[in-house]
Amino acid sequence: xAVIRFENVTKIYPLPAGDVTALAGIDIAIEEGEFVLVxxxxxxxxxxxxxxxGSLDVPTSGEVTIAGKRISRMDDDELTLMRRDxxxxxxxxxxxxxxxSVVENVEYPLILKGRQNGTRERAQEVLRAVGITxxxxxxxxxxxxxxxxxxxxxxxxxxxxxxxxxxxEPTGNLDSKTGTAIMNLLDRxxxxxxxxxxxxxxxxxxxxxxxxxxxxxxxxVVE
Amino acid sequence: xxxxxxxxxxxxxxxxxxxxxxxxxxxxxxAIASLGIMGNSIGLMFDDMVSDVGDTIIVSPATGxxxxxxxxxxxxxxxxxxxxxDVIPFSSTGDKIAVGDKESVAMIYAIPAGDIPxxxxxxxxxxxxxxxxxCLIGSKLAENSRENGLKLGARVRIxxxxxxxxxxLKERGMGFDINPDYAIVVPxxxxxxxxxxxxxxxxxxxxxxxxxxxxxxxxxxxxxxRREDTxxxxxxxxxLESVFAATESITVFLAGxxxxxxxxxxxxxxxxxxxxxxxxxxxxxxxRSIGTRRGxxxxxxxxxxxxxxxxxxxxxxxLSFCTGYLVTAIFVQNPDYLFDPTSLLYIAxxxxxxxxxxxxxxxxxxWKAAHLNPIQALRYE
Numbered sequence: 001x002a003v004i005r006f007e008n009v010t011k012i013y014p015l016p017a018g019d020v021t022a023l024a025g026i027d028i029a030i031e032e033g034e035f036v037l038v039x040x041x042x043x044x045x046x047x048x049x050x051x052x053x054g055s056l057d058v059p060t061s062g063e064v065t066i067a068g069k070r071i072s073r074m075d076d077d078e079l080t081l082m083r084r085d086x087x088x089x090x091x092x093x094x095x096x097x098x099x100x101s102v103v104e105n106v107e108y109p110l111i112l113k114g115r116q117n118g119t120r121e122r123a124q125e126v127l128r129a130v131g132i133t134x135x136x137x138x139x140x141x142x143x144x145x146x147x148x149x150x151x152x153x154x155x156x157x158x159x160x161x162x163x164x165x166x167x168x169e170p171t172g173n174l175d176s177k178t179g180t181a182i183m184n185l186l187d188r189x190x191x192x193x194x195x196x197x198x199x200x201x202x203x204x205x206x207x208x209x210x211x212x213x214x215x216x217x218x219x220x221v222v223e
Numbered sequence: 224x225x226x227x228x229x230x231x232x233x234x235x236x237x238x239x240x241x242x243x244x245x246x247x248x249x250x251x252x253x254a255i256a257s258l259g260i261m262g263n264s265i266g267l268m269f270d271d272m273v274s275d276v277g278d279t280i281i282v283s284p285a286t287g288x289x290x291x292x293x294x295x296x297x298x299x300x301x302x303x304x305x306x307x308x309d310v311i312p313f314s315s316t317g318d319k320i321a322v323g324d325k326e327s328v329a330m331i332y333a334i335p336a337g338d339i340p341x342x343x344x345x346x347x348x349x350x351x352x353x354x355x356x357x358c359l360i361g362s363k364l365a366e367n368s369r370e371n372g373l374k375l376g377a378r379v380r381i382x383x384x385x386x387x388x389x390x391x392l393k394e395r396g397m398g399f400d401i402n403p404d405y406a407i408v409v410p411x412x413x414x415x416x417x418x419x420x421x422x423x424x425x426x427x428x429x430x431x432x433x434x435x436x437x438x439x440x441x442x443x444x445x446x447x448x449r450r451e452d453t454x455x456x457x458x459x460x461x462x463l464e465s466v467f468a469a470t471e472s473i474t475v476f477l478a479g480x481x482x483x484x485x486x487x488x489x490x491x492x493x494x495x496x497x498x499x500x501x502x503x504x505x506x507x508x509x510x511r512s513i514g515t516r517r518g519x520x521x522x523x524x525x526x527x528x529x530x531x532x533x534x535x536x537x538x539x540x541x542l543s544f545c546t547g548y549l550v551t552a553i554f555v556q557n558p559d560y561l562f563d564p565t566s567l568l569y570i571a572x573x574x575x576x577x578x579x580x581x582x583x584x585x586x587x588x589x590w591k592a593a594h595l596n597p598i599q600a601l602r603y604e
């Protein structure tokens with residue numbers, strides 16, 4: 001069964017200067033365990049696609065099914081719970097909460113889910129799995145290198161065991177060596193843990209990690 | 224880690240800004256509590272001044288009837304009407320008094336010797352009896368006439384007859400019935416003999432249970448004024464109530480001034496919280512995108528306002544004891560009023576008001592944070 005399914009999805013932004021069509025009738029199906037790249041030039045609708053896949057936005061028309069649930073007519077709270085329970089976000093700028101320590105950042109989604117016990121242990125377990133050592137657990141995110149911060153962010157995305165990881169240029173803020181290490185980590189999560197990964201990127205070198213690439217031009221899928 | 228914990232960390236992250244906002248609340252709480260305590264103490268002071276006579280009914284002859292006196296018979300009718308409550312009839316007059324060769328004029332109250340102890344307290348000496356020539360002098364009279372020789376044990380001549388001062392009365396303050404502080408009190412038997420007078424000016428009814436005042440009044444009314452009005456009945460409670468009402472409105476007015484300072488504090492909290500929301504737009508976007516619901520974001524910000532409010536209320540409450548002490552010591556000269564439950568209530572009230580103001584000020588910023596568009600918030604730099 002497809003983890004993400006788009007059926008004839010359009011997204012139109014009404015602007016004073018006239019409507020802008022960001023997505024013009026898109027059909028996509030991403031199966032469980034796939035590693036899929038989304039590529040395309042600026043203004044091709046990548047961000048819009050990412051927002052809808054991430055349940056941050058809903059389409060103007062068409063049907064989007066994520067983890068078996070139709071999101072088109074969900075309200076804000078339902079969309080929030082979709083993000084919490086089914087999607088793991090990884091951002092270009094890591095976006096960790098500066099007030100919280102490394103382990104608390106990873107623990108946070110568990111607490112959002114209302115778990116009372118074992119949250120600390122689970123967070124530590126996932127941190128170790130992404131290659132963060134004990135000594136860094138109590139540090140604040142700002143005390144870590146970019147590569148380490150992104151690892152913590154991936155741990156945070158994984159901790160609630162989501163249906164897929166949604167990565168927005170995860171190596172965009174890292175040097176190439178660290179970027180490769182992060183890609184290897186995502187690759188390992190995909191191959192060994194069977195995590196579905198959807199990644200938006202500009203970087204053509206990333207195609208080597210992916211099972212397939214969805215290319216967007218002017219709000220349409222071109223191949 | 225909870226939302227409350229997160230809020231606490233956000234408050235301490237900008238401790239200087241938070242402290243300034245807290246100071247606003249502290250000042251507001253102190254203002255409300257101190258001004259409230261001050262108003263309340265003025266009320267308590269009035270209360271103390273008049274409480275001695277708050278249980279008193281005064282029966283006077285109705286105007287325009289038989290010489291304006293109460294007869295012995297009328298007094299015993301009143302006594303029957305009021306049951307177990309004390310009826311103390313009295314007469315008063317002014318006369319020349321002389322101690323040695325020093326003459327002056329004084330107010331003279333004549334009260335049946337047996338009733339004097341239930342109405343007046345002694346500072347020193349003993350109560351006079353109906354037989355024998357003893358009298359009492361008021362505290363102020365004693366104070367002012369000491370060098371004239373009018374003191375305990377002195378002989379005082381009233382209208383040509385000599386009486387001995389057997390006791391000095393305790394200061395009683397201003398009363399609605401009699402004002403003996405500057406007067407001489409003599410047994411009624413002596414007065415009756417000396418002035419050849421059998422009737423009384425007025426009668427004081429001491430009601431044991433203040434709640435019965437209306438019933439007792441009604442009972443006298445029934446007994447004495449059934450056919451025609453023979454007596455006028457006045458109770459001091461009615462007078463007291465209007466005094467209390469006046470002091471209460473003073474208290475409310477003073478506390479209102481305090482409330483204005485708290486309002487200013489509320490605006491400063493609003494400002495601090497709005498700044499905090501604007502600074503954290505990106506962070507709020509992240510929290511929302513990883514699954515924090517609107518209500519949870521809102522709760523987090525309201526907790527921040529609550530923490531500021533609680534801190535301000537606690538500090539303000541403690542300091543209010545000091546300012547309350549000063550206020551009661553300086554303005555009403557009796558710090559004991561601070562520890563009266565009704566005064567302490569103003570501290571609690573000020574604290575409650577401080578917390579409520581903070582939370583109310585935090586509502587809009589919290590709502591604003593919760594309703595940010597997560598996509599735009601994430602992109603915000």
